[in-house]
Amino acid sequence: MSKDGMKTCPTCGEQIAASAKSCPNCGAKNKKPFFKRPIGIIIILVVVIGVIGSFAGSGGSDSDPAGSSDSASKEKKIEYTAYSVNEMMKDLDENAANADEKYRDKYVEISGKLGTIDSEGDYFDLMPTNDEFAVLGVTCNIQNDDQLAQIKKLKKGAKMTVRGQITDVGEVIAYSLDIDEIK
């Protein structure tokens, strides 16, 4: 290999001074190897950083679909907050605006007793257990035939727990819920 201060001319193979601007033998320009020149180092750095950046970038864009599949799997593992229909009706009676904020769009696991079952099989009412004269409760909208089959096995007044998402809150209709699961 080259001795200190000397190098091999890439054109003619003679030993020349590394600092020489051109080869005294053949006249070829004595270029430092690309990677030893500042511009070469800068270009290599830029390329390396660019490659790392594109990896990081593709990693970032990969994490988007991954992220959405994460959130999709989270939707399958929804955290349901447990309430009784009793306390939901109390909240609504005390302050409908607060009840709306507390329950609307929330995933809840609510317990109560089975009220009216819609003859069309579209919904049933889940009523408070502490008020036998209650006319309002949670209107539970049946989402599929499996849920309907479960409800058909039950009788009015049966204690039950339903999981789902509250879709509506109001003084007149009380609560509406789309059923995820009947327990």
Ligand SMILES: [Zn+2]
């Ligand atoms: Zn030369």
